[in-house]
Amino acid sequence: MVLRRVLVRAAWLLASLLLASFLIFAVANALPGDMAQILLGTNAAPGEAEALRERLGLNRPFLVRYLEWLGGVLQLDFGNSYIGNRPIGPLIAARLEVTLSLTILGMLLAVLVALPIGAYAAARRRHLDGAAVSALSQVGLAIPAFWAGIWLVIIFAVQLRWLPASGYVSYWDSIGQWLLHLILPVISLALVQGSVISRYVRSSVIEVMQEDYFRTARAVGWSKTRALVRHGLRNIAISLLTVIGLQLATLLVGAIIIEQVFALNGLGSTLLRAVSGRDLGVVQAIVLLLVWSVLIINFLVDVAYQIIDPRLRRAAEAR
């Protein structure tokens, strides 16, 4: 029964993936500004733009170009970039490492910080310190990631000179340098994410603490922490998973801006450059990658629910 539900969800997923690809292609092609003209810049001779459009195949019908593109994508061939004329697949693969490092570490740090903070704020919610923690997370929520990033750079890179202000070193070249270069961007991302997640953690911990099973555990002499860890974690995990799934899209958007602030050459900066240069092939490929990953992650979160929460599983089986 679980399998059937998963299959239905998978069918929906496929449909949304396809629809997304069409929308992305259509929007990218509707962007104002002519690519041939941008490639030639302010040195174009009359007629040169038209010849270039012809050479790039931009004059062919929309649907033909879409199907050709989709066919290529399904074989993992994204075509060549117009700027520099290089294969897009490897180009994006190289940028993926930067963005993945940034978002994964950002989410990891956010969760690691949010869990104890949220739990603390919940456990001490009737005390001044608990309320203060809760208020602080509210403040963290309001800070834009790029603003935090700029301040972190001013303090830790420019004034103290402890950390590099920008740039990226590959994990495979030097793990130490990789981490060193990622500390500030990851903290700026995690600040907001951590605040969001800690608020969810807080409310779900409060919920758990009001449950009968928690009170029973406390009554038989378990400590608050032990009762929370043994009984609460699974319940908290569900709401945590939902938030993480939802926040992932925000995190990716945040990463685009953070990459600019820290001159990290990831998907975000590549996307922004491609948009301003109207390198449509690159724009489409990156947006497709981002949208598809969000769709797939949401699907996986859905599936994970079924596994984590026996109630959902049983409810489905009863039907």
Added chain:
Amino acid sequence: MRRSSLSVAVIMALVASVLLSACTRPEPTQSNDAPLNIGVTTRPDGLDPITVAGAGTPFVLLYNIYETLVKVDSDANIKPLLATEWDVSDDNLVYTFSLEEGAKFASGAPLNAEAVVASFERARSESATAQIRDKWGPVDTIEADGEHTVVITLNRPSHAWLYDLSGPMGIIADPAGFADINTTPVGSGPYVFEEWDEGSYIQLKANRAYWGTPGRFTDVFFRYYSDPNAMNAAMLSGQLDIISNLTVPQSIEQFQDESRYTIHEGTTTGEVVLGYNHSSEKLQDVKVRQAISHAIDRQALVNAVWAGKGPLIGTHVPPTDPWYEDLSEHYSFDPDKARELLKEAGHESGLTLDLRVPVLPYAPPSARFISEQLKDVGITANVEELEWGRWLEQVYGNHDYDMTIVAHVEPRDMTAYAFEGNYWAYDNPAYNALLEEADIAATEEEQIATLKEAGRMLADDAAGNWLFLLPSIIITTPDISGVQVNQISLSFDLTMLARG
């Protein structure tokens, strides 16, 4: 409990590795063995200056990786580079270049007459950008005469052609590497290409087998920044040795500490032009254009939008060109005169114009400033900010505008006003004739005199309003020497740069 102790371990590990690597980070040694890191904002779209348009490509490659037969020095004199000398026939039509015999490509292949001919033929073929092909226009034949002599025959005399030969159109590349030239350039310069991490950096290495004085730095990195503030922060935190051009001049204050930074201020060849659409009915009357020139206080504008950096100019000629004349006071700031001229032109009841500008650092602030000042003389300028792609299409391509602001950074680009179909729709046969006359003039003196006249003609006609010249502001650490203060070519020339 295992779970939480794991997360504690992870955090501890993170903190420890950070502290460790922070401690072991080597202090930069002040020698030329330490890499030279240069911050740049304009990225290249490819590595072949012949087929790829845009200033980002020659900035890195010209003179550093690729060399040309001749090179222009800081006093605008044409000097030998790969050509030891050249001979010009009496009718100024046949140029005979003798090549430097010791020169060879980084691949080890000899740089001979054959390679020069192949490079030049490629530069004037169909694959080259229209602009470069156009510059080869005066040339008829390019022939090798033996191993070390190249004979070039022109179809008409041209001063501009020999000058342009010092730029991207004249680069000599290894013909064996033409196929991969857009990703792995092979030239004969003091540096060799090492790696291009697209969007992030280009790495060069010293050419140990260079025929002249080799590059002083073992490694040079051109590092790219989209956000000028990120570039400044990188310089302030010690990650960069040079900021190749400060794109936000207001931030110059951050580098006042002389013990840590040296500021090199000079000029460029980038004229910031308030351009008029000459096909727009409202702007066809020269009085209207002159009125606009009188209505704008350009010094106040530079002070407001470009931190007072950037000299005033009065026509499309920078001070580093031989035919420069100070015409910056040609139109004084005089709102009364402007109103009077507008009245004579029949616009006493007011005039409304579109001012469509691209979103580049200098343009929107200048546009807002100008709009305020024009209001004072009765002109309503509707400012519209367009993203670069849209600007290229709407303003540059379709000529759908009244006024616009953009910098023209190419050296010696007065010719832009003579191009057929130029985006200003400026069409002045007398001006075109002057440019032609200057190019074929028998002597250099004659050429200079004629171009001065052409410059004055543009100013008299108020063909555009030259707001100011973009300054060159280079920031270096104090130990860097050999910085070219004036940016007169498209290259960021590393040949003289050294530490100490």
